[in-house]
Amino acid sequence: MADLRETLERELKLSTGERFAMPDLGGEAIATRVFVSTYHDTPEHRLARSGLTLRYRVENGRGRWQLKLPRGDARLELEADGSARTVPPRIAGLLPALVRGTKLVPVARLRTRRAGLRVDGAEVVHDVVSVLDGQRVSRTFDELEVELIEGDERTLRRLEKALRRAGALDGEARPKVFRALDLADPLDVHGVPAGSSASAHLAAALATQYRRLLAHDPGTRLGTEPESLHQLRVATRRLRAFLRAGRPLLDETWADELRAELRWLGGALGPVRDLDVLLEHLRVEAEALDGPDSAGATTVLSALGRERTTARRRLLRVLGSSRYLALLDRLESAGDPPLATPPPKLVIEDIWRAEHARLRKTVARLGAAPEDEELHGVRIRVKRARYAGELAGLERYVRAAKTLQDVLGAHQDSVVAEERLRRVGTSHPDAAVAAGRLVDRERRRRVRGKRDWKKQWAALSKQAKKV
Numbered sequence: 001m002a003d004l005r006e007t008l009e010r011e012l013k014l015s016t017g018e019r020f021a022m023p024d025l026g027g028e029a030i031a032t033r034v035f036v037s038t039y040h041d042t043p044e045h046r047l048a049r050s051g052l053t054l055r056y057r058v059e060n061g062r063g064r065w066q067l068k069l070p071r072g073d074a075r076l077e078l079e080a081d082g083s084a085r086t087v088p089p090r091i092a093g094l095l096p097a098l099v100r101g102t103k104l105v106p107v108a109r110l111r112t113r114r115a116g117l118r119v120d121g122a123e124v125v126h127d128v129v130s131v132l133d134g135q136r137v138s139r140t141f142d143e144l145e146v147e148l149i150e151g152d153e154r155t156l157r158r159l160e161k162a163l164r165r166a167g168a169l170d171g172e173a174r175p176k177v178f179r180a181l182d183l184a185d186p187l188d189v190h191g192v193p194a195g196s197s198a199s200a201h202l203a204a205a206l207a208t209q210y211r212r213l214l215a216h217d218p219g220t221r222l223g224t225e226p227e228s229l230h231q232l233r234v235a236t237r238r239l240r241a242f243l244r245a246g247r248p249l250l251d252e253t254w255a256d257e258l259r260a261e262l263r264w265l266g267g268a269l270g271p272v273r274d275l276d277v278l279l280e281h282l283r284v285e286a287e288a289l290d291g292p293d294s295a296g297a298t299t300v301l302s303a304l305g306r307e308r309t310t311a312r313r314r315l316l317r318v319l320g321s322s323r324y325l326a327l328l329d330r331l332e333s334a335g336d337p338p339l340a341t342p343p344p345k346l347v348i349e350d351i352w353r354a355e356h357a358r359l360r361k362t363v364a365r366l367g368a369a370p371e372d373e374e375l376h377g378v379r380i381r382v383k384r385a386r387y388a389g390e391l392a393g394l395e396r397y398v399r400a401a402k403t404l405q406d407v408l409g410a411h412q413d414s415v416v417a418e419e420r421l422r423r424v425g426t427s428h429p430d431a432a433v434a435a436g437r438l439v440d441r442e443r444r445r446r447v448r449g450k451r452d453w454k455k456q457w458a459a460l461s462k463q464a465k466k467v
Contacts, residue, residue, distance in 0.1 A: 004078050004080050006077070008074050008075075008077075009068070009075045009076070010073065010148040010156070011074075011147040011148070012146045012156055012159075012160055012171075013144065013145055014146070014160070014163055014168040014170065014171040015142075015143055015168065015170065015171040015172065016126070016142060016143075016167070016169075017168060017169045018167075021167065022126070023162050023165070023166040025119045025124060025159065025162060026120075027124075028118055028119075030115075030116055030117055030118055030125075032114065033059065033112075033113075033114045034059070034111065035058060035059035035111070036059075036112075036132075037055045037057045037058075037109070037111075037177075038055060038057075038084070038106050038108075039054065039055045039106065039109070039180075040054045040055065040056070040087070040105065040107065041054065041105070041107045042099060042105070044102075045181065045183060046100075048107075048177065048178060049183070050214040052067065052068060052069055052098065053068045053177055054066070054067050054068075054091070054095075055177070056084050058084075063082075063083075064079055065079065065081075065082050065091055067079075067091050067094065067095075068175070069219050069228075070216075071227065072227065078094075078222070087104060094221050097218070097324075097325070097328055098214055098217070100329070108131070109131075109132040110129055110130065110131055110132065110177070110180055111137075112128070112176075113128045114127050118149070120151050120155050120158075121148065121149055121150035121152075122149060122156065122159060123147045124146050124163070126142065126144055127142060127176075128142045129141050129142065129143070131180045143172060144168055144171060146160060198346045198347055198350070199246075199249045201391055202242060202246040202249055202250075202337070202348075202351075203334070203335055203336060203337055205238075205242050205391055206243070210235075210239070210332065210335070212235040213235040213236065213239070213328075216228045217232060219231075220232045220315075220319070221316065221319060223312065226273070226276040226280075229273055233266065236266050238387055239258075239334075240263065241383065241384055241387035242387060244259060245354075245384065245387065246391070248344050248346060248351075249339060249340055249343070249344065249351075250337055250339060251337070251339065251340060252340070255337075261323075261327045262327070265318065265324065265327060268318040271314075271315075272308060272315050275311060277413060278413070278416065278417055278420065279301065279304055279308065282301060282304070282417065282438065289434055289437060289438075292433070293433055294434075295434075296432070296434025296435070297431070297434045297438065299434070300424050300425075303424045303428060303431070304420065304424065349392045349467075351391060352389050352392040352394060352397075354388075355381075355384050355389075358381055358384070359381040359385045360461075363457060366378070372411070372412075372415050372446070375408055375412070375449075375453065376412050376415070378453075379409060379411075382401055382404050382408060386398055386401035389401060396466070397460070397463045397464060397467055400459050400460040400463045401460055404453065407452050407456050408449065408453055410448075411445075411446055411449030411450065414442040414446040414449065415446065417438075417439075417442045418439050418446075421435045421439050422435065422439065425439075
């Protein structure tokens with residue numbers, strides 16, 4: 001991806017109220033800009049509905065392609081030069097999960113006049129946007145943006161306060177093309193109305209996770225940071241958990257087949273994500289080693305890095321396969337899933353109660369000093385109960401379950417880390433001592449996990465009783 005330029009955008013959008021006047025913020029004025037952006041999408045707006053935007057922007061006679069991907073509270077902008085007629089291969093190669101053989105077409109054309117200033121590492125701009133229909137302006141709107149260039153979150157909030165004192169109001173969170181096309185923000189997910197059936201709750205949850213899976217597929221293919229892969233894996237896990245928990249509500253054959261395919265996808269995502277987590281952790285641990293062991297730790301990290309490279313190659317083959325695209329086609333209908341006949345008389349809380357009961361029985365079977373594998377089993381049960389709690393909207397229970405899951409997850413991570421470190425130490429004798437010292441640190445982490453999990457289990461049990 002060497003010919004792609006990446007920029008992480010962190011911005012705040014406001015609107016100009018009737019009494020707004022740009023305050024004196026200091027800084028330096030930036031040259032007024034005028035650019036025309038032609039947005040491309042599938043006819044069904046699959047990119048937009050997944051929170052992505054693809055446009056060809058022309059400014060001062062020069063054109064470039066820009067793809068924006070969701071990344072937490074920010075957006076990652078990828079930019080590449082190219083002809084207006086063809087999406088550059090480096091960008092097109094990130095979109096097969098969304099496009100799926102459909103031709104990308106122009107869906108909107110906007111002309112923007114931008115004026116503003118740069119202050120304290122941020123740009124404060126006023127955009128006047130014209131929606132074009134051929135050469136005709138069909139309508140206009142404007143917005144204020146504060147975009148961090150070098151500043152921090154405090155800069156963003158300070159500038160926001162100054163603009164609001166000058167009359168600025170809450171702005172549209174939607175990107176400009178969403179406003180032009182009158183599309184809802186896909187990240188603005190509303191809950192299911194009170195009194196809805198359990199199957200309606202389940203269908204909405206499946207549809208949400210499918211959208212999140214699509215939103216993080218391009219970032220996973222890009223591979224420049226681990227968060228996209230993490231979110232893609234989380235969406236896959238939630239889909240599996242929801243299908244499992246909601247099995248009594250669904251056509252069993254449909255649900256079981258879909259879960260099996262999601263398990264296959266998870267089998268490709270898991271090794272890469274696990275190595276991301278392990279490498280991040282061990283880089284910190286390795287800093288505590290000195291002398292010859294420091295060089296040995298470098299060997300350990302290099303060996304694990306090669307394992308990750310191999311696992312990522314396999315993952316990219318999976319994401320490029322027809323089987324994966326067929327899975328996405330099946331998930332697209334998950335927002336209206338085939339239901340069991342006759343439908344069971346269940347409310348959504350019943351699904352959570354069943355999962356929590358299984359968790360409680362698993363914990364009750366533990367001895368005074370549970371084995372590592374037994375605690376791993378508890379972690380799996382906690383995760384399932386947490387996701388069932390999400391379906392039921394049990395926010396406090398979900399928070400407590402996540403805390404327990406994190407404690408048990410750190411414990412399991414230490415088990416996996418020791419296994420991998422022993423394998424690397426065996427195959428690389430020059431790193432054996434460093435690997436052994438790192439194993440000792442993992443064992444101490446495991447002792448902390450075994451000490452702390454019971455406290456968190458008590459907190460989760462307390463929340464369950466309140467429900």
